[in-house]
Amino acid sequence: MYPRIDFTYLSEPDMIAAGVLDAGRCVEVCEETFSLLGKGDYLMGGANHNSHGLNIVFPKETTFPNMPVAGPDRRFAAMPGYLGGRFDVCGNKWYGSNHANMEKGLPRSILTMMLNDKDTGAPLALMSANLLSAARTGGVPGVAAKHLANKDAEVVSVVGCGPINKACFTAIMTQLGAVRKVVCFDLFLDKAKEFANWAAAEYGVEAVGVDDTEAGFRGADVITVAASRLKPLFFKDEWIKEGATILVSGPFNTDESFLTSARIVYDHTSLQEAYVEDAIASGNKDAYYGSVIGGPFFRLIDAGKLPALKDSTGLGDVVNGEKPGRENSRERVIFIACGMAVFDISWGFDLLQNAKAKGIGQSLNLWERPSQG
Known part of the structure; x- marks a missing residue:
């Protein structure tokens, strides 16, 4: 029994x-x-x-x-x-x-x-x-790279050289066959150089370590962001080239002009809506926005400068062919991932x-x- x-x-x-x-x-x-x-x-x-x-x-x-x-x-x-x-x-x-x-x-x-x-x-x-x-955190931007990045991408930038971004980079590289150079940025130059040495040995590509933020973004075709929460990361619109794909797995901020001109694809719009519900329930929505990866988007949605989440695109919609992802090789695409059980x-x-x-x-x-x- x-x-x-x-x-x-x-x-x-x-x-x-x-x-x-x-x-x-x-x-x-x-x-x-x-x-x-x-x-x-x-x-x-x-x-x-x-x-x-x-x-x-x-x-x-x-x-x-x-x-x-x-x-x-x-x-x-x-x-x-x-x-x-x-x-x-x-x-x-x-x-x-x-x-x-x-x-x-x-x-x-x-x-x-x-x-x-x-x-x-x-x-x-x-x-x-x-x-x-770590593997599934990397696998998510790996799927995004498959569906959103230009297939002829040659330069990948790794922003944040910890174990999570190593998993992200490893997954992304399973989807990109034309990569010839990797730029590795970290606040700690020794970590950036260590990552670059590993990438060069593992993939046979040119790899450099840098501790200058602009050098970590400018000229890259695909950028994977998984930087530390301890010091806010900010990148400028002017650093992001035409046709670039930014795969975000960690906190960041950037110019409003970039977020309102790039194509935005979320991991899952219903998850992002739940974050906004939690922000409202917290009683201090702005502070809550500052603590979550999607905060920069949520502020612009509230201001009417971006479409509501219910009208936006999730990567599942792209995978299932319900909505387009990248529509041409020139548009800049940003993918936001917040983690799901x-x-x-x-x-x-x-x-x-x-x-x-x-x-x-x-x-x-x-x-x-x-x-x-």
Whole structure:
């Protein structure tokens, strides 16, 4: 009457063995996920079913001796969702972050992913998710590069040379076959040069490291932005060449003239609408806009200078052929990605199938039968 429940545990080495670093495959799965988003075959958190997640943000001060206080990138987030199609599964990414981790030799964020049966709620898998999350974060702009970038793009610029942008760049390069030069920008020149050395060795291209912001943007055909939240990034309209594609996965700001003249494609317009709902509910919409990636767009929408989100284009619409993406080689395109749990779910599900097929991972028992007392 009460069957035994077992689930699969996948460590980080297990995830690597299951293919988490296969950027080309990750882009394919992310593209499939965008198609499902465009069709509406998904659910995320919140009353609107489109919330990015639920965050614990710590107070600046507390009278409780053990309660954490606010610090750079210090928060917890639960990111639940359901994804249909062949996935047909629920999941939740649990996300803990603290910039001070790096002083302890730890990554800034430590993540785990749980997949669950959609009907019973029983766990299907618990997996290490740092590499999973980074890969799907890269896979999203990889899909955007496939559908929005000019195919003859020769110069790629990497703005922010951390692990997230390495994943973005790796995925983007699976879609671009004509790249001959990579410009790597970071506030810390040693990081920029280290990334450039890796890119040159990995892809056999000319690669340079720079710490001048303008040099990181001017002349690039494709620009991937995943810079630090600790210092705001600003780029100028005049730096962006005709035909350029900017793939944004981190906070930024730019001239109003660029945002009102470029073609804008969002990851998912309903997600962006949920961000605006949260901004209104916060009681300080302008401050909230300053904390999220889409803030520069939202301010211009409120001012009537950009179309409403409901009238805008999501990448799922482009993937499904419902709306155009890039319409000619000369227009400048900007893609905005804010992160959605459904991509963690789809990539995690795909990797779980690989792991099962290869006998990777450890089976853990939840119960032989549940206690009734």
